[in-house]
């Protein structure tokens with residue numbers, strides 16, 4: 001029996017290999033490897049897909065978040081409210097611009113921030129909120145925007161795991177002030193290397209991000225290099241090869257997201273009678289793109305971490321590779337010791353990190369593989 005991996009990107013590539021390989025060869029032969037038409041075409045198509053005036057390609061999702069904060073002038077002395085239950089890039093960029101991350105707990109139901117606790121965490125130094133559409137599931141943006149508007153805060157959407165997800169008919173990344181995307185290979189729209197994008201409808205933010213991504217360099221019309229630098233920026237360009245691959249994959253994104261949805265519905269049916277786990281639910285008003293299918297192993301007497309980890313190793317013995325995103329919440333990371341958080345301060349976040357287990361999920365996963373996952377899971381529970 002073959003192992004069932006958490007993600008298998010070769011199945012995506014098989015479908016588009018001819019298109020991708022011929023386009024890449026064309027770029028190799030063109031001698032033009034950075035910028036150019038491949039990048040501007042992709043940016044235009046991506047902005048059209050998300051529904052924003054601008055999409056600005058860059059080097060990674062991390063850089064897109066960093067540049068979003070810089071473009072909003074978030075820096076020294078400012079506080080940014082965010083979640084502790086995410087990949088570290090989300091808070092890393094807050095520290096990198098010189099601001100302070102303020103972690104707020106999740107609500108009792110899922111992986112969304114508790115709105116009351118957001119309100120309670122707002123001070124006169126708070127400048128922005130970074131929300132994360134975690135695992136492909138959109139945050140309730142209506143409630144969030146209402147809080148942000150009331151307190152005059154910027155909203156940055158970390159859409160790294162949610163390209164194509166929707167909240168009340170709008171794509172994530174088009175609702176807050178700025179949207180930040182990652183094209184890391186395992187994301188819903190993934191390149192064959194690193195990449196990212198910033199989306200916005202705001203002219204000033206867009207111009208500033210364009211400056212930042214290329215050393216603060218001012219380009220005149222016709223893209224002539226002036227060697228005049230208006231800002232301290234970074235080198236965060238999107239390669240032409242990545243852009244051309246992403247442009248091809250963008251045309252398949254809805255189909256692949258639909259395949260994830262079908263797979264999620266399949267898991268729902270296959271797993272619904274296992275009483276010891278909670279299955280992920282799509283929030284009303286939102287359309288998830290199922291970057292992860294994350295079950296929760298119920299936390300009785302705080303022993304679920306033991307059961308969860310045991311389950312994970314047993315699954316592995318049966319050839320089913322599951323993942324834990326994220327085993328240690330950000331507020332308890334060694335790097336943030338100085339921020340003063342301790343165990344017990346964000347109870348729902350800590351509970352989530354003990355309970356979560358992400359099952360194999362990717363476009364092209366077969367029904368047989370999903371049946372095998374379900375069978376192994378049931379088998380493991382019986383023999384726990």
Ligand SMILES: *Cc1c(COP(=O)(O)O)cnc(C)c1O
Nearest residue numbers: 060061062087089160182183184
């Ligand atoms: C992947 C990810 C990022 C970072 O994206 P990179 O392209 O790897 O820099 C940021 N936030 C979240 C939630 C992510 O999952």
